[in-house]
Structure formats: C-alpha cells, structure tokens
Amino acid sequence: MAALLNVRLDPEDARRVAALKRAGVKLAPIVRDAIRAEHERRLGGKLAGRKARAIMEAIYAETPDPPGLRQRSYDVRDARSARRAIRRKIRATRA
Amino acid sequence: MILLDTTPLVALCDPRDTLNRSALRDLPKLARQRFFVCAPVLTEACFHLAHPVQRERLRRVLASFSIASAAVDDEVRLWLDVFDWLEKYREHDPDWADGTLAVLSGRERRFRVWTYDREFVTTWRRPDGSRIPLATRI
Numbered sequence: 001m002a003a004l005l006n007v008r009l010d011p012e013d014a015r016r017v018a019a020l021k022r023a024g025v026k027l028a029p030i031v032r033d034a035i036r037a038e039h040e041r042r043l044g045g046k047l048a049g050r051k052a053r054a055i056m057e058a059i060y061a062e063t064p065d066p067p068g069l070r071q072r073s074y075d076v077r078d079a080r081s082a083r084r085a086i087r088r089k090i091r092a093t094r095a
Numbered sequence: 096m097i098l099l100d101t102t103p104l105v106a107l108c109d110p111r112d113t114l115n116r117s118a119l120r121d122l123p124k125l126a127r128q129r130f131f132v133c134a135p136v137l138t139e140a141c142f143h144l145a146h147p148v149q150r151e152r153l154r155r156v157l158a159s160f161s162i163a164s165a166a167v168d169d170e171v172r173l174w175l176d177v178f179d180w181l182e183k184y185r186e187h188d189p190d191w192a193d194g195t196l197a198v199l200s201g202r203e204r205r206f207r208v209w210t211y212d213r214e215f216v217t218t219w220r221r222p223d224g225s226r227i228p229l230a231t232r233i
Contacts, residue, residue, distance in 0.1 A: 049123030055159045056119060060110055063152050075113065076105050076143050077212050079190055086142060 005031065096203065097125050097230050098165060099132045100196055100210035101139040108144050108152040114211050121231045125209060131165040132157070133199060135192035165199055165206075173198060180222055187218050200227045 009017060020027060074081035106114035107122065144150050156162070167173050177194040184194075193214070200206050201221035208215060209230035216233055220226060 045124075045127050048127040052123045052126035052160070053119070056107065056122065056156075059152050059155045059159070063148050063155070065110070066146070066148060069146055069148070071111050072109070072143065076102055077114075079188065082139075082143070089142075 007031075096205045096207065097128050097130045098196060098199060098203075098206040098208045099130055099136060099162065100208055100212060100215070101136050101143065101192060102211040103209050104132070104136065104140045104153065104156070105143045106211070107156055108140070108149050117211065121209070125230055126160065130160050130162040130209075131206070132162050133165040133192075133195050135190075135195045139190070139192050165203075167199075167202070173202075176222060183222075184219065187214070189214075189219065193219055197221055197227060201225075 017027065072085075074085050076082060102114060103118045103121070106112045106118035109115065112118075140153060141150060144153055173195070176198045177191065180194040180197055181189055181191070193212075196208055196210070196215075197219050198221075200208055201223055207228045207230040211233055213233055215227050215229060
C-alpha cells in the first residue's frame, strides 16, 4: 500500500494550491518529483560514492595481483620515462 | 561529463600505482557524472597495464562505471586537429593522447578532464587557447 504524506499549508500556500487545482494541475506528481530531486541532491552523491568504493573493492578482491608481478619501474606521468619503456618493449619484441 | 586521461585509469587498475590512493579518493566524488574515454588513452593504459590481470581490472572498470566512448563522427578531422595541436606545442613534446584530450575538450565544452598530469594545468590549452577544465585539483 502506498504511503500518504500530509503537509500543513499556511494560507498563502493553500491559496496557491487551490489556484493550481482550479487550473487542472495535479499536485501529487509535483510533490513526488520534488521529493526525488531533494533526495538525489542530498543523498545521491553519497550513494554513488559508496557504490563506487564497493565496486573497486570487489574488482580488487576478484582480480588479485599474481605472485611475483613486477612493479612498473617508471611514473606514468613522466612521458619521457614512459617513452623509454615503450622503446624497450619494442626492442624486446623485435629481438 | 568527465573525460578520462591515462593517469587515473592506470592508477585505479593498479593498486600499487603511486596515484592509486588519489584515484580512489577522487572516484566517489566524480562517479555521479558520466565518464568518457578516447582510444589513445585506452591504448596508453593497456601499455602501462601489461599484465592480463591488470587489463581485466581495466575492462571491469570500463563496464562497471559505464564508461562511454568519446569517439566522434568526423574522426579524420579530429586527427588533423590533433596534428595541428601537436605542432603548436611541439617544443613541449606532447603525446598523441594529450592532443586528443585537448582537442576533445575544445569540441565538447562540458568535458572536464580527469588527469594527474600537471601539464594540463601548466601548459596544455584547448585549440582556441582557453584553459582545459579539470575534474579535480592536481
């Protein structure tokens, strides 16, 4: 069964609601959209963040490094070192 | 819209990478937005992630975070623009991936580049000379 939400309105908001109803506007979808938007604004980022962390933990747990895997000898940000590594690999492949 | 550079991708897929902690710290903050990656960045990432286990992680990261292709319809035009960009910055010895990210950033203004490469702050600019918006502080 769907939950019902009761909201107290001051006279000004009550007048606005009455005017919207007279104009044929359905209020329930507006309230639902507002609730969803606020939920996303306040909690959406936290949920996405938690999910992202959980995804990465699962990936690491399911794909562990094999024993003896050598660590990269250069910094990926260092383009010159990376190029030297590429050249080494090409030479090794050709040899 | 987050456009991924090689550095965060490699960092996420290699827990021993010096930037792994930074990438894991930044990922949750960025994960609400849509991720995009281009072929040159994937090519670089596959070189740095040489072991099958590391590449499997990369495949899972791409799939789990629904990372979309930043491919464009007029790819040849993109290549020519990248060549122009490389020529403009030739004294700084840029890579093809750097040029592709800079040109894509100029074409899709909503892209913010996720990188740990400081040259995106200090040196690289869009083809029109404007700064490349970044997804995180470097």
